[in-house]
Amino acid sequence: MTVGIEKPHKDLDVWKKSMELCKDVYTVSRELPDEEKYGLASQIKRAVISIPSNIAEGAARNSKKEFIQFLGVAQGSLAELETQLVLCCEYLNLISEDKLTIIFTNLERISKMITGLKKSLRSSYK
Numbered sequence: 001m002t003v004g005i006e007k008p009h010k011d012l013d014v015w016k017k018s019m020e021l022c023k024d025v026y027t028v029s030r031e032l033p034d035e036e037k038y039g040l041a042s043q044i045k046r047a048v049i050s051i052p053s054n055i056a057e058g059a060a061r062n063s064k065k066e067f068i069q070f071l072g073v074a075q076g077s078l079a080e081l082e083t084q085l086v087l088c089c090e091y092l093n094l095i096s097e098d099k100l101t102i103i104f105t106n107l108e109r110i111s112k113m114i115t116g117l118k119k120s121l122r123s124s125y126k
Contacts, residue, residue, distance in 0.1 A: 007056065007059065008059045009052075009056040009058075009060065012055065012059065012117070013113065014055060014110060014113040014114055014117055015055045015056060015059075017109065017110050017113065018051040018052040018055060018074070018110055019052050021048060021051065021052075021103065021106050021107070021110060022048050022049060022051070022052060024102065024103055024106070025045070025081070025085075025103060026045065026048070028099055028100065028103065029041045029045060031094075031099070032088070032094055032095070033094065036094070040084060040087070040088060043084055044081065044084045044085065044088075047077050047080045047081040048077070048081050050073070050074070050077035050080075051074045051077045051078060051081070051110065052074075054070045054071070054073045054077065055070065055071065055074050055114075058070025058071055058073075058074075064121045064122075064124065067121055068118050068122065071114050071117060071118050071121075072118070074114055075111060075114050075115075078107055078110060081107065082104070082107055085103065085104070
């Protein structure tokens with residue numbers, strides 16, 4: 001079942017991948033201790049949700065320049081998410097590294113997809 005209205009962002013592979021990332025990150029964040037429910041877990045969820053949200057918002061804007069700007073915000077959220085997950089794994093030992101391997105691989109893949117989309121958008125309006 002497809003929920004929502006038809007919009008151009010739903011056809012973008014990078015949006016689809018970032019939605020899958022949300023699901024994976026939400027699953028892993030459930031393993032954080034209860035005392036982190038309103039701390040790191042909340043921050044991690046906000047960062048991951050920001051990625052597909054900014055891709056969608058940018059795609060709905062009136063210009064490619066605005067879209068590129070929102071893609072930049074999405075990349076910033078990727079970096080924020082990566083930082084928070086590294087903190088959880090390497091510094092606080094709250095999540096095991098093996099549970100984050102796929103997530104880190106997908107973070108890198110999505111970052112490359114966003115970079116490619118930005119380059120494509122830039123070259124099409126020059």
